[in-house]
Amino acid sequence: MAATPTIRLQDIADRVGGKVHGDPQGRVHGLATLQSAGPGQLSFFANGRYLPQLRSTNAAAVLVRTEHLDSVPQAAIEVDDPYLAYARVSQLFDWRQPSRPGVHPSAVVADTVQLDPTAEVSALAVIGAGSQIGAGAFVGPHAVIGADCQVGENSRVEAGVVLYDNVSLGARCIVHSGAVLGADGFGFAPDSGNWVKICQLGGVRVGNDVEIGAGTTIDRGALDDTCIGDGVKLDNQVQIAHNVQIGAGTAIAGCTAVAGSTKIGERCTIAGLSGITGHLTIAAGTHITAMSLVSKSISQPGAYSSGTGLQPHGSWKRNVVRFKQLDELSRRVAKLEQTIELNSIEGHKE
Amino acid sequence: MAATPTIRLQDIADRVGGKVHGDPQGRVHGLATLQSAGPGQLSFFANGRYLPQLRSTNAAAVLVRTEHLDSVPQAAIEVDDPYLAYARVSQLFDWRQPSRPGVHPSAVVADTVQLDPTAEVSALAVIGAGSQIGAGAFVGPHAVIGADCQVGENSRVEAGVVLYDNVSLGARCIVHSGAVLGADGFGFAPDSGNWVKICQLGGVRVGNDVEIGAGTTIDRGALDDTCIGDGVKLDNQVQIAHNVQIGAGTAIAGCTAVAGSTKIGERCTIAGLSGITGHLTIAAGTHITAMSLVSKSISQPGAYSSGTGLQPHGSWKRNVVRFKQLDELSRRVAKLEQTIELNSIEGHKE
Amino acid sequence: MAATPTIRLQDIADRVGGKVHGDPQGRVHGLATLQSAGPGQLSFFANGRYLPQLRSTNAAAVLVRTEHLDSVPQAAIEVDDPYLAYARVSQLFDWRQPSRPGVHPSAVVADTVQLDPTAEVSALAVIGAGSQIGAGAFVGPHAVIGADCQVGENSRVEAGVVLYDNVSLGARCIVHSGAVLGADGFGFAPDSGNWVKICQLGGVRVGNDVEIGAGTTIDRGALDDTCIGDGVKLDNQVQIAHNVQIGAGTAIAGCTAVAGSTKIGERCTIAGLSGITGHLTIAAGTHITAMSLVSKSISQPGAYSSGTGLQPHGSWKRNVVRFKQLDELSRRVAKLEQTIELNSIEGHKE
CATH class of the missing domain: 2.160.10.10 (Hexapeptide repeat proteins)
Incomplete structure (x- = not known):
């Protein structure tokens, strides 16, 4: 496997237009999720649901927005759009071999x-x-x-x-x-x-x-x-x-x-x-x-959209039978409405 | 790219069992739609919707049925089934290289x-x-x-x-x-x-x-x-x-x-x-x-057929909820019908 | 094509943990369905629907459960699970060439x-x-x-x-x-x-x-x-x-x-x-x-499950129109129910 590059946090920040909070000479050798990142790896925080994972991450540094800087346990790189920054940084760690002309x-x-x-x-x-x-x-x-x-x-x-x-x-x-x-x-x-x-x-x-x-x-x-x-x-x-x-x-x-x-x-x-x-x-x-x-x-x-949504097979089967009668059902409801209205008019007439 | 063949209108007519109206020695070097055909290209008219395009086409010749001969601006090849004729003619212009044993x-x-x-x-x-x-x-x-x-x-x-x-x-x-x-x-x-x-x-x-x-x-x-x-x-x-x-x-x-x-x-x-x-x-x-x-x-x-047809997502979502209750809805309508009938009978009794 | 192996019934029974009824030295050279099997071929009976085919099969031997032994015209191999036994036996007749290191x-x-x-x-x-x-x-x-x-x-x-x-x-x-x-x-x-x-x-x-x-x-x-x-x-x-x-x-x-x-x-x-x-x-x-x-x-x-089930296109089309109105239909039924109940209450009041 190609030797994994290690990259300075400052170089990462430069690439994504971000600002390092922590040691800009710190180095990371890879990207990982908040949960699986180890020391030496960079992560990102783009989904509020993962705030607990942010607080407990072992990542050497995390790409975050300003408002979450306080929750980062180690270094942070402050960016406007952490997901976009993650995309850009991922390209630094691509596994593809450089081209051999x-x-x-x-x-x-x-x-x-x-x-x-x-x-x-x-x-x-x-x-x-x-x-x-x-x-x-x-x-x-x-x-x-x-x-x-x-x-x-x-x-x-x-x-x-x-x-x-x-x-x-x-x-x-x-x-x-x-x-x-x-x-x-x-x-x-x-x-x-x-x-x-x-x-x-x-x-x-x-x-x-x-x-x-x-x-x-x-x-x-x-x-x-x-x-x-x-x-x-x-x-x-x-x-x-x-x-x-x-x-x-x-x-x-x-x-x-x-x-x-x-x-x-x-x-x-x-x-x-x-x-x-x-x-x-x-x-x-x-x-x-x-x-x-x-x-x-x-x-x-x-x-x-189209489709019916998923259901347990038994109730789905009963509803499918009704779907095949839906036009008829609709006509029956219209007839009921007429009858009711008629009754009502007749009622009022009485 | 292989040199494009040019083909006489008479040869095309012979292939498709058609009749040339215009110069049978005229040549075409390719096939195109009515709209994009230039001089030197053949087109076909198989769908009444495109009558305006037929009248204004630049095609050197057009495959048409008898009743549209008058609408063809240049040469025409009169055929029973222009779409089928187009299929047969397309094979004359195939891009595949001849086989090299x-x-x-x-x-x-x-x-x-x-x-x-x-x-x-x-x-x-x-x-x-x-x-x-x-x-x-x-x-x-x-x-x-x-x-x-x-x-x-x-x-x-x-x-x-x-x-x-x-x-x-x-x-x-x-x-x-x-x-x-x-x-x-x-x-x-x-x-x-x-x-x-x-x-x-x-x-x-x-x-x-x-x-x-x-x-x-x-x-x-x-x-x-x-x-x-x-x-x-x-x-x-x-x-x-x-x-x-x-x-x-x-x-x-x-x-x-x-x-x-x-x-x-x-x-x-x-x-x-x-x-x-x-x-x-x-x-x-x-x-x-x-x-x-x-x-x-x-x-x-x-x-x-099966399926529900496409809808804007919002109204689709509401209908899907109802689909999942369709059997129940159907039973409710049946009950309504019974009630109405009963009311009606009772009404008549009164 | 690779020479087809022939295999003794006893060897097949050994592989699938079954018991031969008939000549254990009998040989088969292939597997086939009950209907298409010829002499020299083995078949299996795993689906009760095919009982007539079992009774008339020409297969040299059939993998069957105990209760169907009487219906087998030639030799039988008695097994607990004929379909599983068929799977295991199929591997003896695989067409793949043996590996050539x-x-x-x-x-x-x-x-x-x-x-x-x-x-x-x-x-x-x-x-x-x-x-x-x-x-x-x-x-x-x-x-x-x-x-x-x-x-x-x-x-x-x-x-x-x-x-x-x-x-x-x-x-x-x-x-x-x-x-x-x-x-x-x-x-x-x-x-x-x-x-x-x-x-x-x-x-x-x-x-x-x-x-x-x-x-x-x-x-x-x-x-x-x-x-x-x-x-x-x-x-x-x-x-x-x-x-x-x-x-x-x-x-x-x-x-x-x-x-x-x-x-x-x-x-x-x-x-x-x-x-x-x-x-x-x-x-x-x-x-x-x-x-x-x-x-x-x-x-x-x-x-x-999801989906609507299949219908003739014409009636399907009418039902699809109604599906798109299903939420509305459901509301109309609810309103009818209210009206009926109201009428009923008013009727009782009168």
């Missing part, structure tokens, strides 16, 4: 590939004709990059990723193992009981600072390209169909599927296992809760 | 493989003992084909696909990257708190003209084989459990899961994120809408 | 890997620095094992699996193709409209006797590790987020997703396409039915 002898790289000399191509990677690999980019072992692809500077294509031909990634992207970009969109025309394949002639365009999770699939467009905006974050096993457009900064959690030609606005957050059907438009800033099905366009940002 | 020197092919000389085996592919690769077949880079497999003529096994031992693919199939065929079905017998593995002794049989999406998994059978019929189309991230049988021509959209031993009839269409539980029989011609759970057999073809 | 010349294995001489490393596998591969372990073709990983004795890492750095597998595990262990958890801190990556500094710890399905993803922890207990069985395309803990013996069916930091107890069974949101605790012995969403902790074991 060059091409592993077992890799198969076409002659016409434009490969920046600072890029790293790992063992048994394959890169097709006409592709461009930018400065500082990383192509993992067994990654397959098709023809005419672009991998922007400092982007990482992890082990076993597949990019079909004509897929472009911007700068500073991470594509995790098992992800497949540019497979054929699911397009067929019916012909008297058979399906005739519609060749998918578009590509995939991914912006800058995009992260794509393990096992996620993004299909190529039918005619135009499938487009993923800058700063989009896709979790594992997300499915993005052909010609989908995702606006900048949108985050989509695991196992969500977006059907063809749907346009998702900027800065949406879509929880896991959700589905969005095809040819819809979703307003910027929309939030979808877990396992919801979106089957109409959303023009007003806000939070949206 | 032979075995890449980095591939690892067992001695006993029966490899048609017109097949292409790409860089770093692995093919196990006793497997057969048919005429014109393509085995992509990093594809792993186990022992005793068959890949039918003109089938494509894309980059990184894994076929376990004893998996057969018919002719003209496409299996996209990340797909795994023949992994063990999920079978265990309980033994006082532990699970004892049931070895999965069957294989996987895939018919002709089947397309299997990226990241889709089809498990091998427990004793008999898992069987996918001719012309079946599976989108990305579909999960097919052991011993499932899928009838010819059925199409299943992304992220749908089918549990063990279920039989799906012919020509079904199953939308994305749906689930079908185990040991069911689904009638031919059944349609399941998105994110529906099928937990009983379906004997009558037709469209079936 | 050694490293394929095309594999890329770092110098510092501790590789047991009885382990098998297949073609084009990659193993990173400092990893340990135990006795009898199998690393499939194209598998990628990062740095500082452990693969326990007799574990199988199938073709194309990816383990990122710092992932450990216990003994006798099976990880199926397309699975990815140790990709980054989905963690970002918001920073005025942008997402700042939280580097995921933990690893993944998998216990003994764990099976992980094709395409399943298990993310590394943010600070601590993601932990999968002994004997856990995960089906295909399951998604396990960072810092999830799964108790021993729990089984999770296909396409289920578990969000970050959730703790699932021991011996739970979670059906397919289910979702469990983050930071929950699920009691040991809980059962979740298919496509259910768990969004609160469960403290009482039992069966839980």
Whole structure:
């Protein structure tokens, strides 16, 4: 394992725009939760629920807001947003090896590939004709990059990723193992009981600072390209169909599927296992809760949900029977209301 | 990138059984939507909603039905079914490289493989003992084909696909990257708190003209084989459990899961994120809408659905509370009806 | 294909603690269902529904309980639990090749890997620095094992699996193709409209006797590790987020997703396409039915469900409209009840 770096508290404070309370020359060699941190580790306090853990932590130092400085048992680094500061500091302790420029002898790289000399191509990677690999980019072992692809500077294509031909990634992207970009969109025309394949002639365009999770699939467009905006974050096993457009900064959690030609606005957050059907438009800033099905366009940002909530199986089963009679039940209530009103009128008449 | 072909309008008309209105010697070099097509591109008009786009398109020619010939600004190709014609024409502009027969020197092919000389085996592919690769077949880079497999003529096994031992693919199939065929079905017998593995002794049989999406998994059978019929189309991230049988021509959209031993009839269409539980029989011609759970057999073809529809989170939350009381609510309504009827009878008695 | 073994009935009875009724020297060469078994094959009878098939089976011998011995047409092996016995016997007929110790010349294995001489490393596998591969372990073709990983004795890492750095597998595990262990958890801190990556500094710890399905993803922890207990069985395309803990013996069916930091107890069974949101605790012995969403902790074991059940699309659509008015409907019923009661009181007053 790579030797763990130790970092001075002052250097951490400088990175996050914070102020050290305690010895700025103190050093930490890692990050941990309040509860599990030992001496020599840094922690953070971002959730009021954990105040008891803050008070009893063994962490060498804690990232906190001003109002909690008094509760920190050892050193503190005062910051405006401890969670954000934690994110920034986590990058100092990343386990990834620094890039080793060059091409592993077992890799198969076409002659016409434009490969920046600072890029790293790992063992048994394959890169097709006409592709461009930018400065500082990383192509993992067994990654397959098709023809005419672009991998922007400092982007990482992890082990076993597949990019079909004509897929472009911007700068500073991470594509995790098992992800497949540019497979054929699911397009067929019916012909008297058979399906005739519609060749998918578009590509995939991914912006800058995009992260794509393990096992996620993004299909190529039918005619135009499938487009993923800058700063989009896709979790594992997300499915993005052909010609989908995702606006900048949108985050989509695991196992969500977006059907063809749907346009998702900027800065949406879509929880896991959700589905969005095809040819819809979703307003910027929309939030979808877990396992919801979106089957109409959303023009007003806000939070949206579907589903029934969880119940013990026995009572759920009885309620499901009633759900299937709900329209009828509703009509019965309307009839009751009429009857009551009628009785009431007749009562008054008497 | 491969040089883009240019094709005469007459050749296109011949392919789709259509008639050119305009210069049959005119040439197009690509396909595009009505809106984005430029001169030199072909488009199609299949959806009445886009009539304004048809009238203003810059496309060199448009595939249209007879009744819309007058609305086409440049050349037209008159056809019965423009969408089907578009599908057929799309295949003329496919981006895939023509097959290059032979075995890449980095591939690892067992001695006993029966490899048609017109097949292409790409860089770093692995093919196990006793497997057969048919005429014109393509085995992509990093594809792993186990022992005793068959890949039918003109089938494509894309980059990184894994076929376990004893998996057969018919002719003209496409299996996209990340797909795994023949992994063990999920079978265990309980033994006082532990699970004892049931070895999965069957294989996987895939018919002709089947397309299997990226990241889709089809498990091998427990004793008999898992069987996918001719012309079946599976989108990305579909999960097919052991011993499932899928009838010819059925199409299943992304992220749908089918549990063990279920039989799906012919020509079904199953939308994305749906689930079908185990040991069911689904009638031919059944349609399941998105994110529906099928937990009983379906004997009558037709469209079936489950779920609640999407709502703003606040009102959804209130309705979910009521759903959990639905059986009780239903009983209260029944009681009201009895009371009213009683009152009414008593009223009449008075 | 490997020569199929033939096995004496007495040897099978010894393995499963059963008693042969018939010729103990009789031999079988395979396992099959009652219906499809031919002479020379063994079957089992575990489900009363199949009694007619038992009576007419051609199987050379059948695993049965005492009370069904009379219904077996040929030889029988009397056991307490035929399904469990079938599981044990299935392992005698496994199609997998016996391990061939050694490293394929095309594999890329770092110098510092501790590789047991009885382990098998297949073609084009990659193993990173400092990893340990135990006795009898199998690393499939194209598998990628990062740095500082452990693969326990007799574990199988199938073709194309990816383990990122710092992932450990216990003994006798099976990880199926397309699975990815140790990709980054989905963690970002918001920073005025942008997402700042939280580097995921933990690893993944998998216990003994764990099976992980094709395409399943298990993310590394943010600070601590993601932990999968002994004997856990995960089906295909399951998604396990960072810092999830799964108790021993729990089984999770296909396409289920578990969000970050959730703790699932021991011996739970979670059906397919289910979702469990983050930071929950699920009691040991809980059962979740298919496509259910768990969004609160469960403290009482039992069966839980969500969803509406399937209906023909037309009536479903009408009921969905009513679901969206359910809170209002409920209020209307309460008002009716008040009115009725009031009328009744007034009626009595009159």
